[in-house]
Amino acid sequence: MTSWTGAGTDLAISVVPVFVFLVLLVFLDSYKLIPMRQTLRSIAVGCGVAVLCVGVHALGFRLSGGARRYYGGLGIPLIEESLKGAYVFWMTRTGRVGFMVDGAIAGFALGAGFSLIENIYYLRIIEGGTLLVWLLRGCGTAMMHGGTTAIVGILAAHFASRRGGAGAPALIPGLAVAVVIHSVYNFSPLSPPYSAALILALLPGVMALVFRSSERSLEEWLREGFDADIEMLDTIAKGGLAETHAGRYLESLRRSFTPEVVADMFCLIQLSLELAVRAKGDLLRREAGFESPPDPEVKRKIDEMEYLRRNIGRAGLLALEPLVAGSARDIWQLRLLGYQ
Amino acid sequence: MKVEGTKKDNAVVVTVTGRMDAVAAPQFERACAAWLDQGERSLIVDMSGLEYCSSMGLRSILIIAKRLQASGGRFALAGLGGPVREVFRIAGLLPVFSVFETVEAALGNAG
Numbered sequence: 001m002t003s004w005t006g007a008g009t010d011l012a013i014s015v016v017p018v019f020v021f022l023v024l025l026v027f028l029d030s031y032k033l034i035p036m037r038q039t040l041r042s043i044a045v046g047c048g049v050a051v052l053c054v055g056v057h058a059l060g061f062r063l064s065g066g067a068r069r070y071y072g073g074l075g076i077p078l079i080e081e082s083l084k085g086a087y088v089f090w091m092t093r094t095g096r097v098g099f100m101v102d103g104a105i106a107g108f109a110l111g112a113g114f115s116l117i118e119n120i121y122y123l124r125i126i127e128g129g130t131l132l133v134w135l136l137r138g139c140g141t142a143m144m145h146g147g148t149t150a151i152v153g154i155l156a157a158h159f160a161s162r163r164g165g166a167g168a169p170a171l172i173p174g175l176a177v178a179v180v181i182h183s184v185y186n187f188s189p190l191s192p193p194y195s196a197a198l199i200l201a202l203l204p205g206v207m208a209l210v211f212r213s214s215e216r217s218l219e220e221w222l223r224e225g226f227d228a229d230i231e232m233l234d235t236i237a238k239g240g241l242a243e244t245h246a247g248r249y250l251e252s253l254r255r256s257f258t259p260e261v262v263a264d265m266f267c268l269i270q271l272s273l274e275l276a277v278r279a280k281g282d283l284l285r286r287e288a289g290f291e292s293p294p295d296p297e298v299k300r301k302i303d304e305m306e307y308l309r310r311n312i313g314r315a316g317l318l319a320l321e322p323l324v325a326g327s328a329r330d331i332w333q334l335r336l337l338g339y340q
Numbered sequence: 341m342k343v344e345g346t347k348k349d350n351a352v353v354v355t356v357t358g359r360m361d362a363v364a365a366p367q368f369e370r371a372c373a374a375w376l377d378q379g380e381r382s383l384i385v386d387m388s389g390l391e392y393c394s395s396m397g398l399r400s401i402l403i404i405a406k407r408l409q410a411s412g413g414r415f416a417l418a419g420l421g422g423p424v425r426e427v428f429r430i431a432g433l434l435p436v437f438s439v440f441e442t443v444e445a446a447l448g449n450a451g
Contacts, residue, residue, distance in 0.1 A: 223362070226395035230427055237426075274430055281431025284395065288402035289410075290436055298432070 007123055013134040014119040018112045018142040021203070025105050028211060031218065031286055033336070034102050039109045042087070046113025046149075049083045053114075054121055077182035081175055084110055084145075085152040089171040092156040095331030099161075100154045100214035104207060107153030111146035118145070132193075140196030144185050147203050148178035154210050161217075161329050218283075221329070226280040229273050236270055246323050253319055261316050268308045272324045275301055279333035298337050343371045349447055351382035351414075357389030360397030369400040376404075381413035384446045388419025393427055405437060414438075418446040 026032075026039065056079055064071035088107045091097045097106055119137055126133065155174030188195045232246070241247035246269065254262050275298070282292040309317060317324075324330075341364035342357045352375045356368060372383060383404065387393075393401075405415040416438040420428065428434050440446035 223395045226398075226431075230394075230430075233430065234423065277427075277430045278432050280395065281398070281433050284398055284402055284431070285433065285436060287399065288406045290402065290406060292432075295432060 010129065010131075010134040011119055011123055013131065014122075014138040015112070015116050015142060017138045018108075018115055018146050021143065021146065022105075022108055022112050025108055025207065029101050029105060030215065031101075031283065033098065034105050038096065039105060042091075042106050042109035043113035043116075045087050046084065046110035046115075047117045048113075049080075049087070049110070050114045050117030050121070052083065053080055054117075073187045074183055077179045077186060080114070080145075081148055081152065081178040081182055084114060084149045085156075085171060085175045085178065088149060088153040089156050089168075092153070092160045092170065095329075095335045097153065097157050097160075098329050098332030098336075099218050100157045100210050101218075103153030103155075103157035104150045104210050104214075105153075107149035107151070108146040110153075111149035112142070114149070115142035115145045118142075136192045136196050139200055140192060141185075143196075143199045143203055144182065147199065147206070148181050150207070151181070152178050161221075222280055222283055226277060226284075229277045229280070233270070233273050233277065236273075241266075249323065253316075256319065257316055261312055264308045264311045265316060265320055268305065268312060268320065269323055271301055271305050271308065272330075275305065275337060276330070276333055279336045282336060302334075302337065341367065343368050345371055345375055347380075348443075351384050351447060352380045353384045353386055353418075353443055353447075355386040355389065359392040360390060360400070361392065361394045362396040365394070365396040365400040368397070369404060372404045373407075376407060376411075376413075381408065381411065382415075383408060383413070384416045384418055384440075384443055386418050386443050387424060388421065388442075390424050391422075393424045398427070398431065398433065402433070402436070416440055416446045416449070418443045 022039075026034075026036075053076075057076060060071050060075055060079070061068055064075065084107075087110060088097070088103065091106055092103065097103045115137075119134075119142065122129075122137065152171070152174035155177065156170050159170035159173065185195060185199075190198065232244075235241055235244060242251065250262065250265060250269070253265065257265070278298060278301075285292050312320065341360055342355075344355045346353050346355070354368075354372060354375070358364070360368060372385075375383065385401070401417075407413075408415040418440045419442060420439055425434075428437075438446070438449070440449065
């Protein structure tokens with residue numbers, strides 16, 4: 001009974017710092033754009049990745065033979081960060097993460113889940129570990145795991161926000177930084193207490209910078225995007241689309257598509273703009289502190305959008321890409337309204 | 341943009357004319373905040389002379405509305421029409437506010 005209590009205390013010490021930090025990040029996010037169930041799912045995925053890594057590393061150590069030290073210092077960071085980063089990247093690519101703050105929270109949650117399982121594993125293999133060992137695992141290794149995956153999420157969200165930037169290259173810079181940090185941590189010439197102190201000193205500052213920059217970026221995107229979308233809708237309403245670049249492009253598509261499909265393309269552009277304005281209106285509401293209850297009108301427009309997309313077909317949608325849903329953030333804002 | 345506030349019955353009618361853009365929106369926000377700081381708890385914004393409202397204008401209106409709501413006050417929009425009303429409608433912001441055809445109707449509803 002006593003050993004169970006002791007193990008529980010050790011585990012708590014080794015994971016409490018990372019989960020407290022995660023709660024702080026969620027609390028500090030003023031727009032609250034990541035739903036709680038998505039954060040919990042990220043934690044669960046982190047747990048799954050850690051279980052997978054236990055098996056992969058057992059095999060990796062067996063195969064690495066005399067190069068075990070290098071597998072520990074380079075192979076482990078590369079494998080763990082790639083597997084953790086893959087999920088964060090998928091979230092960005094599918095519009096579940098729109099801004100750096102969302103990427104930071106999703107990534108940190110995943111890293112927290114990872115460290116939970118990793119510490120349960122170490123609880124079984126480190127016998128007689130002192131309080132200091134678990135404290136260092138909690139404040140050092142666990143925070144490092146949360147921090148590196150948060151960096152992957154932050155940079156993936158940053159690069160994916162550019163038009164056409166949601167592809168694999170959006171993952172590479174964050175992944176490279178995460179692998180280097182993880183590797184340096186594993187090979188660190190500093191003693192573990194100093195490494196943990198360094199992580200604890202740097203991480204809050206980095207996160208504060210990311211939060212400030214992300215909120216500024218969101219405000220800027222909101223302001224500029226809203227006004228541009230409204231201007232375009234106004235142009236359409238006044239029948240002036242043909243004079244714009246978008247109108248001329250749409251006109252050129254008449255050579256390749258039937259008139260019915262081109263008409264649906266026009267409707268899709270208008271509907272996408274209306275939904276984009278609506279999503280930004282919801283964000284303005286949230287920013288001011290108002291609720292955003294579900295609206296049947298939005299549901300109807302999303303259904304109509306689905307119908308139009310089916311009618312236009314894959315080739316037509318590809319041709320329309322320069323005008324509709326060009327970046328991961330465009331998909332993200334539709335997801336904000338419940339679009340799957 | 342021109343912003344003018346007048347006390348009528350138990351409410352303050354803030355009349356805005358012209359364009360409420362990034363430059364003018366803070367002016368509206370400051371004018372409303374000044375009335376609220378004086379203890380006024382009922383604000384009617386007459387938008388019949390407003391030609392244009394950008395995201396910054398919407399943000400300012402939402403901020404003032406929230407401030408009044410939080411202190412148990414009343415905030416209403418009057419004379420909202422044309423393209424400005426369309427912006428509110430498409431952005432899904434009409435349900436947030438009490439909207440009246442005229443200032444008189446809003447004053448009559450002040451109870």
